[in-house]
Amino acid sequence: MKKAPNYFLSIFKMKCPRCRRGPMFKDANPYKKLKLSHIFDMPETCPTCNQKYDLETGFWYGTGYVSYALAVAVSVTTFIASLVLFGVNFNDNSIFWWLTANCILLVLIQPWLMRLSRVIYLYFFVKYDADYEHHKPKEFDHHQ
Incomplete structure (x- = not known):
């Protein structure tokens, strides 16, 4: 089994919560283009473990509380x-x-805070899976 990457370092490096290896954003630099479309430009799934980032419609609205x-x-x-x-x-x-x-x-620091709030928010819902190669990615359970 692989050694788990550090929890807090994975958050600050903005890595996927499931594998802590794949990037959550297409471009690591939120300041490259100061447009919301660039700041929030994320792949649909993690390129490493295939975890879906947008778990349901409107999922990211909760990041406002984290950002605050x-x-x-x-x-x-x-x-x-x-x-x-x-x-x-x-x-x-x-x-x-x-x-x-x-x-x-x-x-x-707002562009960085906006991204960090997304990362932290997703970490609330998707837990680390050391054996992610053999398990299916987490999907949102509407019955919780």
Whole structure:
């Protein structure tokens, strides 16, 4: 049996949750073309294990919640870092400097966050299968 690729590394490398080897996006660089069609350009199935990525119509709508949670996590992290490093407080304008910098950062990393939210969301539904060559890919069960 093959050694399982690292869970978190597979997420950040945006690999298929089932085999953790196949790419989830046709182009690894989300910034190559700043168009939604490019940012979300995914093969229908994993080229390595044949796992279908879009499990059902409207499946990706749930990624909005994941993307929101990631944006909040980034914002909390930058706020705490600014608080510790620069002494951000509410008594002067430093809170507005943090807010501006945080907004700019969120806009700049948005293409990556959008992709990462898809990867994380799919990882909730499709589990790793070390023996994926001998098992059928997961299909969405409408009776759950």
